[in-house]
Amino acid sequence: MRVCVDIQSVLAQRAGVGRYTRSLVQHLAAEPAIAELALFYFDFRRRGLPFDPAGARPRAVRWLPGRAASFLWKTVNWPPFQWLAGEADVYHFPNFVLPPLRGGKAVVTIHDMSFLRYPAFAEARNRRYLTARIADTARRADAIITDSRFSAGEITALLKADPARVHPIHLGIADSFRPPDAAAAAAARRRLGIARPYLLTVGTVEPRKNLPFLADVFERLEGVYRGALVVAGTAGWHVEPILRRMRESPRAADIRYISYVADADLPSLYAGADLFLCASFYEGFGFPPLEAMACGAPVVSSCGGALREVLGDGARLIEGFDADGWAGTVARLLADEPGRRALAAAGRRRAARYSWAETARRTADVYRQVTA
Numbered sequence: 001m002r003v004c005v006d007i008q009s010v011l012a013q014r015a016g017v018g019r020y021t022r023s024l025v026q027h028l029a030a031e032p033a034i035a036e037l038a039l040f041y042f043d044f045r046r047r048g049l050p051f052d053p054a055g056a057r058p059r060a061v062r063w064l065p066g067r068a069a070s071f072l073w074k075t076v077n078w079p080p081f082q083w084l085a086g087e088a089d090v091y092h093f094p095n096f097v098l099p100p101l102r103g104g105k106a107v108v109t110i111h112d113m114s115f116l117r118y119p120a121f122a123e124a125r126n127r128r129y130l131t132a133r134i135a136d137t138a139r140r141a142d143a144i145i146t147d148s149r150f151s152a153g154e155i156t157a158l159l160k161a162d163p164a165r166v167h168p169i170h171l172g173i174a175d176s177f178r179p180p181d182a183a184a185a186a187a188a189r190r191r192l193g194i195a196r197p198y199l200l201t202v203g204t205v206e207p208r209k210n211l212p213f214l215a216d217v218f219e220r221l222e223g224v225y226r227g228a229l230v231v232a233g234t235a236g237w238h239v240e241p242i243l244r245r246m247r248e249s250p251r252a253a254d255i256r257y258i259s260y261v262a263d264a265d266l267p268s269l270y271a272g273a274d275l276f277l278c279a280s281f282y283e284g285f286g287f288p289p290l291e292a293m294a295c296g297a298p299v300v301s302s303c304g305g306a307l308r309e310v311l312g313d314g315a316r317l318i319e320g321f322d323a324d325g326w327a328g329t330v331a332r333l334l335a336d337e338p339g340r341r342a343l344a345a346a347g348r349r350r351a352a353r354y355s356w357a358e359t360a361r362r363t364a365d366v367y368r369q370v371t372a
Contacts, residue, residue: 112284
């Protein structure tokens with residue numbers, strides 16, 4: 001079976017869909033059913049791949065900018081994808097939408113439906129693009145992969161997709177996300193400028209992550225917790241009001257914003273936190289709290305979207321967004337060291353269920369189904 005995966009998102013995004021695509025293709029090459037794995041991307045500026053393709057064959061187009069191709073696909077529905085990428089039995093598009101395709105089987109990953117379920121939390125241009133393309137994508141795809149059973153239900157409900165063509169496949173956790181060596185972890189935190197106890201949240205800084213609410217919770221812990229609130233993540237859309245809320249907090253001196261943190265330093269950042277907090281309104285899966293659990297951090301999380309399904313009994317889950325209630329739960333855990341240790345142990349057991357090898361195996365099963 002010849003498989004071609006569109007990996008453009010790896011070049012554009014270090015987290016989210018980019019991380020999913022990179023991790024998936026690095027494990028797909030080991031699947032025995034895949035005789036040839038091609039990785040397609042536009043490389044007009046000739047920068048090459050930012051990762052090891054691990055046995056796959058890169059297939060780059062250098063004579064056409066990706067933006068130009070995207071414009072043509074949106075406006076005139078041309079050229080067919082395989083004219084650029086070459087022939088394959090299966091084409092996998094991991095970033096929500098299908099381009100024009102004539103021949104071969106089309107598999108698309110629709111990670112979540114937040115842009116339809118919570119349109120106010122989506123950047124306007126991206127929301128318009130996805131809203132305009134998603135129904136046609138769901139109609140044309142031979143199979144739709146999504147990150148959770150929750151998202152599968154959202155896709156069938158909102159897009160009227162045939163449930164038989166929707167395949168929930170949980171994502172994995174990289175082997176690097178584990179409790180780090182204590183000395184190395186301390187050195188990493190020094191590099192990041194963290195020298196005091198802290199609560200942590202990680203993720204793209206955007207409205208959906210509900211960071212102003214975490215500032216409310218943190219303010220209620222004054223006199224209870226003398227450490228910091230560390231917010232780590234790339235700035236997303238509509239970021240300035242969120243950063244301004246943190247700057248104007250009565251505890252602004254105790255709130256530390258760190259932009260993008262390299263994967264090599266994330267385990268140390270996770271492991272050093274007294275608690276990891278996730279107050280997201282909606283997640284199709286939820287990488288950061290699961291990664292924190294794998295690294296030994298006790299996690300307190302909302303139930304937004306798929307978080308209950310993914311985190312399960314490995315996190316302290318809180319329904320709704322009552323700041324006093326959250327602050328009370330956090331304060332009780334901070335005062336209960338045995339309870340935090342037990343929660344961290346439960347989180348590690350839960351996180352151990354998730355592997356990229358299993359994600360790749362189940363993804364290859366979908367390829368086999370559509371070509372059978």
